[in-house]
Amino acid sequence: MPTLNVDLPQNSYQIIIEKGLLNRISEEIKKVYTNKKIAIITDNNIEELYGDKIRKELEIDFQVRMIVLEPGEKSKSLEVLEGVYNELLDFQITRGDLILAFGGGVIGDLAGFAASTLLRGIPYIQIPTSLLAQIDSSVGGKVAVNLPQGKNLVGSFYQPSAVLIDPELLATLDKRYFYDGMAEVIKYACILDKELFEDLLGFTERELFENMERIIFKCCYMKKDIVVRDELDTGERMVLNFGHTLGHVIEKQYKYSKYTHGEAVAIGMYHITKNSEDMGKTKKGTANLIKKVLSKYQLPYEMPAIDREKILQTIGLDKKNKGQYINLILIKEIGQVYIEKINNKDISSYM
Ligand SMILES: NC(=O)c1ccc[n+]([C@@H]2O[C@H](COP(=O)([O-])OP(=O)(O)OC[C@H]3O[C@@H](n4cnc5c(N)ncnc54)[C@H](O)[C@@H]3O)[C@@H](O)[C@H]2O)c1
Known part of the structure; x- marks a missing residue:
């Protein structure tokens, strides 16, 4: 399976690219995460297409909560972020648990920013689903939300624990x-x-x-x-x-x-x-x-x-x-x- 190592001073991790990877996602997650709770942040389109699959796959080994947002750039807002914080806290997430950013660049940026800030940082994994997210936004650790004054004005650099890419997901992309x-x-x-x-x-x-x-x-x-x-x-x-x-x-x-x-x-x-x-x-x-x-x-x-x-x-x-x-x-x-x-x-x- 094609794998890349991202070797950074504070945090090293792998990018794994493999057709059908979603079918064995639990196996890959277990390599970097040993606790029980996982919060999946995704959007409606992805949930409809792949929600059951990922939930079934993960529920065998983990306690899972799915947070589903409206698709599109308007979800990258402080208001939606606050809702995400509330749901994560309601799930009683701790700094030892894991967030999955399962979606395009909007979800990756927003979920990554939530992960970087809530409780001063919760580990997260990127599972990018759009082509843009698979080749660009999921790699590099830039996470952000927009303000009315402009795009990506509130953000940070926060590297994921892994980036897991399944090119087969692109088959359903508009x-x-x-x-x-x-x-x-x-x-x-x-x-x-x-x-x-x-x-x-x-x-x-x-x-x-x-x-x-x-x-x-x-x-x-x-x-x-x-x-x-x-x-x-x-x-x-x-x-x-x-x-x-x-x-x-x-x-x-x-x-x-x-x-x-x-x-x-x-x-x-x-x-x-x-x-x-x-x-x-x-x-x-x-x-x-x-x-x-x-x-x-x-x-x-x-x-x-x-x-x-x-x-x-x-x-x-x-x-x-x-x-x-x-x-x-x-x-x-x-x-x-x-x-x-x-x-x-x-x-x-x-x-
Ligand atoms: N962090 C970075 O380094 C970085 C780099 C470039 C862009 N970005 C950000 O990325 C965002 C744009 O990302 P995007 O183009 O992925 O937009 P997006 O997340 O809105 O996804 C585009 C649309 O495709 C749908 N979709 C995604 N994957 C799908 C799939 N497999 N099947 C069916 N539908 C699918 C989504 O639901 C959405 O409607 C912008 O907010 C931009 O600022 C960030």
Whole structure:
């Protein structure tokens, strides 16, 4: 079974990726947890599809409580978090017990944050179910909830005791969410893995699914490799933000409704590469390759019309802030990422 070790100074753990892993989830959990109580935090969609299965599997060895939330980003709120704290306390959870984050990135972030804060920290395991969660949000220990002022404004770094990934769960994922996750797969390929990029360009739909375990492994490998060198996101980890600066602007401009996160990042990756190519900082033809792969996975690449001043304001650089710098993530060619520190006065050329 494909396994990755995440070796961090305070906490080392494994990421296990295996088709059908949910069928023997209890066995894996017992390797890192020896007490009795488990609180599963999930959403309605996952509960409906996999609730009975996981409950039956775990109830043989553990005392289980299932906390089921509304699906979607609105559940990543302080209000929902408070409800989760109440249910966990009602279950009389202690610091020796375990929380399972069983769902997409919303559940992973919220359950992880609840685990990191209640009783000053309860161990938790990530069982990610969306493609985005399996290749990105479940790895790296960033957990958070949103505030009305913005996304992920209250959060912490809190590493799980394990990340258990069953690629078979993706079979029930809605197509738009699947392609949303593919945008982040494409991002990893663009920044660090030319071979993966070429595979993605060449795969038939069947080959994509046949290779999903390997793709997830490669993405988790790249992320954990960066995380172990920069756990607290103070330097190298920012290369994972390729396409995200413009992506965030687009998401915000359309109030997080018209474009998914992945779609906005897709546009960001193409647009910044097209501009860096025009400036001679990226190998000719790279933007076109990105456009080709994005189109293949039903992702947009065309930049919507957003006022330039608005873009600069949103990224925190406007006319008032002369002399400020921003770190932009660029690629020299497919698979070769680098960080460029750019002065405010030059930023427009990249946007
Ligand atoms: N912590 C991090 O490092 C990190 C990184 C990237 C994104 N995120 C966060 O992740 C969140 C987005 O995650 P997401 O895209 O997984 O969203 P999500 O959790 O809302 O899941 C998307 C939808 O798919 C459904 N779903 C999930 N798995 C399914 C399955 N196997 N079968 C059927 N339906 C399924 C969910 O119920 C939901 O409706 C955002 O809040 C974002 O901020 C966090």
